[in-house]
Amino acid sequence: MNEGKREKLTTEGVTKPAAGVSPSxxxxxEIVAAxxxxxxxxxxxxxxxxxxxxxxxxxxxxxxxxLNFGIALENNGVCHLRFDDTNPTKEDVEYVDSIxxxxxxxxxxxxxxxxxxxxxxxxxxxxxxxxxKAGKAYVDDLSPDEMREYRGPWNEPGKNSPYRERxxxxxxxxxxxxxxxxxxxxxxxxxxxxxxxxxNINMRDPxxxxxxxxxxxxxxxxxxxxxxxxxxxxxxxxxxxxxHSICTLEFEDHRPLYDWFLDELRTSHHPQxxxxxxxxxxYTMTSKRKLLxxxxxxxxxxxDDPRMPTLVGYRRRGYTPEAIRSxxxxxxxxxxxxxxxxxxxxxEIREDLxxxxxxxxxxxxxxxxxxxxxxxxxxxxxxxVNNPEDPGAGTRKVPFSRExxxxxxxxxxxxxxxxxRLAPGREVRLRYAYIIKCESVVKNTQGxxxxxxxxxxxxxxxxxxxxxxxxxxxxxxxxxxxxxxAEVRLYDQLFSVPDPGGVEDFTTILNPNSLExxxxxxxxxxxxxxxxxxxxxxxxxxxxxxxxxxxxGALVFNRTVTLKDAWEKIEKRQKSxx
Ligand code: ATP
Ligand code: MG
Numbered sequence: 015m016n017e018g019k020r021e022k023l024t025t026e027g028v029t030k031p032a033a034g035v036s037p038s039x040x041x042x043x044e045i046v047a048a049x050x051x052x053x054x055x056x057x058x059x060x061x062x063x064x065x066x067x068x069x070x071x072x073x074x075x076x077x078x079x080x081l082n083f084g085i086a087l088e089n090n091g092v093c094h095l096r097f098d099d100t101n102p103t104k105e106d107v108e109y110v111d112s113i114x115x116x117x118x119x120x121x122x123x124x125x126x127x128x129x130x131x132x133x134x135x136x137x138x139x140x141x142x143x144x145x146x147k148a149g150k151a152y153v154d155d156l157s158p159d160e161m162r163e164y165r166g167p168w169n170e171p172g173k174n175s176p177y178r179e180r181x182x183x184x185x186x187x188x189x190x191x192x193x194x195x196x197x198x199x200x201x202x203x204x205x206x207x208x209x210x211x212x213x214n215i216n217m218r219d220p221x222x223x224x225x226x227x228x229x230x231x232x233x234x235x236x237x238x239x240x241x242x243x244x245x246x247x248x249x250x251x252x253x254x255x256x257x258h259s260i261c262t263l264e265f266e267d268h269r270p271l272y273d274w275f276l277d278e279l280r281t282s283h284h285p286q287x288x289x290x291x292x293x294x295x296x297y298t299m300t301s302k303r304k305l306l307x308x309x310x311x312x313x314x315x316x317x318d319d320p321r322m323p324t325l326v327g328y329r330r331r332g333y334t335p336e337a338i339r340s341x342x343x344x345x346x347x348x349x350x351x352x353x354x355x356x357x358x359x360x361x362e363i364r365e366d367l368x369x370x371x372x373x374x375x376x377x378x379x380x381x382x383x384x385x386x387x388x389x390x391x392x393x394x395x396x397x398x399v400n401n402p403e404d405p406g407a408g409t410r411k412v413p414f415s416r417e418x419x420x421x422x423x424x425x426x427x428x429x430x431x432x433x434x435r436l437a438p439g440r441e442v443r444l445r446y447a448y449i450i451k452c453e454s455v456v457k458n459t460q461g462x463x464x465x466x467x468x469x470x471x472x473x474x475x476x477x478x479x480x481x482x483x484x485x486x487x488x489x490x491x492x493x494x495x496x497x498x499x500a501e502v503r504l505y506d507q508l509f510s511v512p513d514p515g516g517v518e519d520f521t522t523i524l525n526p527n528s529l530e531x532x533x534x535x536x537x538x539x540x541x542x543x544x545x546x547x548x549x550x551x552x553x554x555x556x557x558x559x560x561x562x563x564x565x566x567g568a569l570v571f572n573r574t575v576t577l578k579d580a581w582e583k584i585e586k587r588q589k590s591x592x
Pocket of ligand 2: 066
C-alpha cells in the first residue's frame with residue numbers, strides 16, 4: 015500500500031500528523047516543490063484533470079482529481095478541467111455535466127479554467143500541417159489491419175509503409191482532402207514519421223488523425239477527421255501552459271512520444287509528464303466500458319446505484335467528499351501499482367460519520383414487545399443523546415409507550431451460552447428507557463414468534479436518580495404507536511471476487527446478495543422530516559442515509575456502511591503475524 019502504510023494505523027483510528035507538522039511529500043509533490051525552488055516555471059503550478067466524457071467518474075478518478083487539484087491548491091496554482099473529447103462516437107453531454115458536478119461535489123474548483131480538447135481541433139490540424147511540411151508526418155493508405163501487420167510485434171522491428179515517402183505536396187493535398195470528407199472512414203490516416211524499428215511500439219509512426227464520420231457533441235459535423243489521444247493530449251497541455259502533466263503509469267511508455275511531438279512542434283511551452291500508480295480497490299471494477307455495460311445490462315439501477323464505484327454511487331450511498339479526499343491523501347502516491355483493501359475506504363467513511371452523524375434508533379426487522387405492567391395510554395418523552403462524539407449536538411426526545419418494537423435478532427428463545435440479550439426470563443435495558451424482562455413468548459399457529467410479553471421495572475429509568483441495577487445488554491427499540499415505517503436497503507459488494515477487473519465476463523462474478531431490501535422497518539419519529547442525503551447512525555446497526563427515492567410518508571434509507579470495522583480486524587491479523 016505504499017505511502018499510506020508508513021503512517022501507522024491504530025485500532026482507535028488513524029494517526030494524523032501532529033498539528034503544525036506538514037505531511038510528508040509524495041514524489042510528485044517533491045518534484046513540484048523542487049521546480050518551485052529552482053523557479054523552473056516562474057513559480058507557476060498548473061495541473062489538469064483530463065477525463066474523457068464517455069462515462070461517470072469513479073473512485074479511481076477521484077485519486078487523480080485529489081492529486082491534481084490538491085497540488086494546485088497547495089501551491090497557489092490552478093487545475094484545469096479538460097474534457098478529452100476526441101472520440102465522438104462514445105462521448106455525450108450527460109457525461110460532461112456529471113463530471114463537473116462530481117468534481118464540485120468532491121470540493122474542487124477549476125477557477126473558470128474549463129477546456130475541451132475539441133477547442134483545439136483547428137490548432138491540432140494546423141500543427142499537423144506544420145509537421146507534414148517539416149517532413150515529419152505523412153498520409154498513409156494502409157488499412158488498420160495492414161498497419162498492425164507493418165508495425166510488427168514489440169520484439170521485432172516493424173516495416174515502413176509503402177506510402178511513407180510521399181512528397182510533402184501530396185501529403186498536404188491528401189490531408190486537406192481528408193478534412194474535406196473526400197475519403198471513406200478507415201481508408202487513410204495521418205501518421206507521425208518517427209521510427210518503425212523503435213523498440214518502443216508507441217514510436218512506430220503513430221496515427222495522429224483518423225477519418226471518423228461521426229457527429230461530435232460540441233463541434234457537430236464540422237469535422238470528419240479526429241486527432242488521436244497521444245497527439246491531442248500533449249498539444250492541449252502545451253496550449254494551456256500546463257506545468258505538470260500527471261497521468262497514470264500506463265502512459266510511461268508514451269512519454270517519449272509526448273516529448274517528440276512538442277519538440278518537433280517547438281511549442282513555446284513544454285510540460286513535464288509525470289506518471290503515478292492507478293488507484294485500485296478490492297471488489298471494485300473501474301473500467302468505464304464495463305461500468306457502462308453494468309448499467310446498460312440492467313445489473314444495477316443506474317450509474318448512481320449505491321453499489322457502483324462511481325462518485326454518484328458513493329454519494330447516493332452516503333459517502334462524504336471529506337472521507338474520499340482524506341482516503342486518497344492517506345493512501346499516498348506511488349510508482350508501483352497495488353490494490354487497496356476496500357475495508358480501508360470503509361474505515362475512512364466510518365471515522366468521518368462517527369464524528370458527525372446524529373444517532374437515532376431504527377428497528378430493521380421488528381419484533382413486537384408488549385410491556386404488560388406499563389400503564390395503557392401513557393407516553394413518556396425520554397432524553398436521547400444525539401452524538402456522544404459531539405457534546406454540542408445536544409439531545410432529543412424519544413417517545414416511549416407500552417408497545418415497542420425491538421430487533422428480531424435481539425431475542426432468542428433458546429439462547430446459546432454467549433448470547434446476553436433478551437430471552438425468556440432474561441432482562442435487558444431498552445436504551446434511554448427501562449430494564450424489561452421477558453415473561454412469555456406468543457406464537458402463531460405455524461409456531462412463529464409474533465410477540466413477546468414483558469414487564470418493566472419502573473425504578474430503572476435511564477438518567478433517573480434510581481437508575482437501578484446493571485444488566486448485560488442494552489438494545490435499541492422504537493415505540494410501536496409512534497414509529498414510522500421505512501424501507502431500508504442493505505448493500506454488499508457488487509462482485510463476489512476481490513479482483514473483478516481481472517474477469518472479462520463480469521456476469522459470472524456478480525454477488526447475488528449485493529442488495530437486500532427490507533420493507534417493514536420502523537424508525538423513530540424524529541426521522542419523519544429527514545431530507546434526502548442526510549446521514550445518520552442507526553444505533554448498533556451502522557450508518558445510513560436518506561435515499562433520493564425517499565418521500566414524506568415513504569422513507570427510504572441506504573446503508574452506507576456497517577459499524578463493524580473489517581479493516582481493524584485485518585490490521586490485527588497483520589499485527590499478530592508480524
Ligand atoms: P478507461 O480506461 O476506463 O477508459 P480512463 O482511466 O482512461 O478510463 P479518463 O476519463 O481518460 O478514463 O481518465 C481521466 C483521468 O483520470 C486520467 O488522467 C486518468 O489517468 C485518471 N484515472 C483514471 N482512472 C484512474 C485510477 N484508477 N487511478 C488514478 N487515476 C485514474
Ligand atoms: Mg483515458
